Amino acid sequence: MRDYPESVAFLGQWGRFQQVVFFLLCATIVPNGFGAFNLVFLTDVPRHHCALPDVNLTEDWRDSIIPVQVVNGNQQLSRCSRFRLDVVRNLSAQGLVPGRDVNLTDLEQEGCVDGWSYSRDVYQSTIVSEFDLVCSEQWKLTFTSTVFFVGVLLGSFFSGQLSDRFGRKPVLFATMAVQMLFTFIQVFSTSWVMFTVLLFINGLGQISNFVAALVLGTEILTGHVRVLYSSMGACLSFTLGYMMLPIFAFLLRDWTSLLLALSLPCLAFLPLWWFIPESPRWLLSQGRVEEAERIVRTAAKWNKVQAPLVIFEEAGLERKLQRLRPGEDQEHQNHNPPPLPGDPLASPRFSTCTGYYGLSFNTSQLHADPYMSCFISAAVEVPAYISGWLVLRYFPRRPSICCSFLLEAVSLFLIQLVPQTLTNLSIALEMLAKYFITVTFSMMFAYIAELYPTLLRNTAVGICSTAGRLGNCIAPYLVTLNTYLLHLPYIVIGSLGIVAAFAALFIPETFGRPLPETMQQMHQRERMKCPCVTGKQTPIPVELLDSPL
Template sequence: MPNGFGAFTLVFLMDIPSHHCLVLDVNLTEDWRKTTIPIMVVNGKQELSRCSRYRLDVVRNLSAHGYIPGRDVNLTDLEQEGCVDGWSYSRDIYQSTIVSEFDLVCNEQWKQPLTSTVFFLGVLVGSFFSGQLSDRFGRKPILFVTTAFQTIFTFAQVFSNSWTTFTILLFFNGLGQMSNFVAALVLGAEIFTGNVRVLYSSLGTCLGFAAGYMLLPLCAYFLRGWRSLLLALSLPGLVYLPLWWLIPESPRWLLSQGRAEEAEAIIRKAAKWNKVQAPRVVFEDYSINKTKTHQKENSNAFDLLRESNMRITTLILCLVSFTMITGYYGLSLSTSQLHSDPYISCFISAAVEVPAYISSWLALRSLPRRWAVIGTLVLGAVPLYLIQLVPQNLSDLSLVLKMLGKYAITTGSSLMFTYTAELYPTVLRNTATGICTTVSRVGCCLTPILLKLSLYSKYLPYIIMGTLAVVSAFATLFLPESFGRPLPETIQQMHKRERIKCPCIGRKGTLVPTEHLGSSL
């Protein structure tokens, strides 16, 4: 839920209120006061210029001599100047935003996209290192450390007195964002089994994210100032402190580190909670009485690229994850203006994710992972290609296609979290999930640039996202299947799974007949 709050907080923090140059001079007639700001035509509509005004000394002189604007003076002949006295911001929607607080407009407008990029860079760095740290020091410590990072730096941003300070704190805030999401996902996937694991990995985590996402516009609606909104979003982090004594460490990770006694203690505690009788020896293979004791298996991120099958699996998962997240943020940001009210727009965009996550859960329960991911990619690509064929007067149809695309991509993004966690062994699971998440976060950083391409061609961003989806769907054919199979504990167990091969080529290099294509997969 905190990730649902934080992922799109910048939608409100960085929104740009209506503004124009501030006019402090009071020695002006009412006519001149109304016409000091030039009228501009933007997207076919007239509005006050945001970054210029008529030279105030000239206007003051004309007003003192009793000239009437538009009758005695042609306004187009007057010289203009920048907003030397600052800006006046509308408070119809927001009391304040980062933009109005630090004047990130006109010549400083470049700081707006940079702020978002810095945040996503923090998410990227956090995702990269948290996975490896989690595999080294444990799932539980990293989960709570990254949650603390997110809470502390969100709170610290409330006291920012400059854009630079705010941006630096925002980067550290991003270190915790999604890092705790991935740590919690892997921890739950390793503690739970069977349908409970599927329920937690899909509905548990993703609906929690959607709930936080939908609560964001509600909080923003009642808290119109950016400082009060950040303060409210930082407080829920305190609720998680008592969970340290309730959430156990992953027994699978403990076993991978040779800490069988600690893992056995957790299992016995679970047996007591569930009122079942634990066996006298829980982990026979790890018993100290056995001659072959379990040895700690040391692994690192380079193991993901060392062996050919694992290398191909990692690269394909990175491509698919990149495509999913690029499409998710691209469609989320492009549908942010579904309604004239930004709070309703945000809520609609969040609400669409609920049926997507439910669909993901149903697919995880009954469908092979590989074909479920391919289906969502194709379903997401088709409406993105069809958007450019919709006539201009059927804007509602374009909206439906966009939302269908987001529904499919959101479903696929949820599937990928579980699919990735199921493919890798315990010693590399968090590292692999973190690496794939890191690569996918590159898509977050590139999304604003991708959407800017609409200036050259209105539908170019949709064509690129659709093409990425088609390429990723084909690449997914070469991934191994994990549906209905136990989680691999070691790298050797992962190697025993079906080898990655072209679905159209038989074992001896001969073409497989079409009627046997399904079995070859």
């Protein structure tokens, strides 16, 4: 049986059909960029202090009722306490002056029983100021981010299996609709609990449509265009949305307006249903040869080339034979399931997501302006994804991923050696680490899609993404470790990178080989020797030498 790329070689690699699929799928990925990181602004904590009721106090006492604390060597007003109002009111009525007649350190303090007053110099409102998620309630902020990523984890897991069962296209648009709808409904949240529940459901669609779009494009496109899409096209589209987020947040500065701006434009993506086709590879794996041929013939018309009379005749015959004697593939499926979180591939994915999201959510450390911080963190990804595409284009996957993990770890470990006075050098090293982990991030998506056969590709990508999303769930807590030791987050992320680099040595190489269509082809690849361990070149089967890759 001919491989799929060979069967559709008459289409070429970059005709009108491929261009439409490439750019439309990239467009569907853009909302994931601002959807994945909008919590950076929604949960940011504005400057605040205890609110004061309208009571009769002198100007001196009104200015002094909030205690001054020293935090990291700097003096600032207390965020969670004030001097007891009844005592201050009596002292004010007696005409005593704070600091001259009264020693403020001797006064008793109380909590913010009348609520908080929030600064509006950066934000008009966030969910923090909306639901008072400060002081004793501040734990809810990290928990909110974790709930979102738990939704992303479950969505990645189940959407992969649904996509392999019902098709890539239905899952892509269903998860896009979930993300758009529940982002919009969040605007009407009346409590933190309601917001968090809706955020969880939103997370079910977030990234799931990214995975579906990634797999759909990987299966439709062939040759170097497939590598270009899966590494740079999809990832740069994500980064474009990421870079748009701080611009929207800067212009709007209100959490409800920001959510509306991020949800309503997604309505424009729904008509793309009539322009984005289903994966012919997936249709062939389901025995739906006529539908696959119909899509390819439409592509031939768009590309203005002549399609052969029969495109997938051998594929259809082979599929019928497999239905009559399914034992071989079924045996492979039973004894060799997709990777689980304990497998070698899951460890690099976990480390990649932990490092990527941990460093991304740590953007408040970069610049005094949170909008500029977020934009810098996003902009670093542009050269990183371009580098990832070049590496995938010209170098083997396995040693490239190992090297990028190690360089990320070295950059993070070096931060500990930088004096606190050289903050710009620390920022540069952190952005260098973000660059290398982003390169790894882009390569991992393409690598996973290349490893597994069509029947299980979306499930495998979903399960590996699930392992990665476990890293997402701990990333918000990982950032807070700097309260115990300043460089502890960097130590943890760097150590995970070293472990992942070692685990990546055990993953089969895919460079220069076509996508596997069956479990048998995948396991033939697994039996090849590891060149990074033996020092010998990995043998390539003769039937793969004429691959378009």
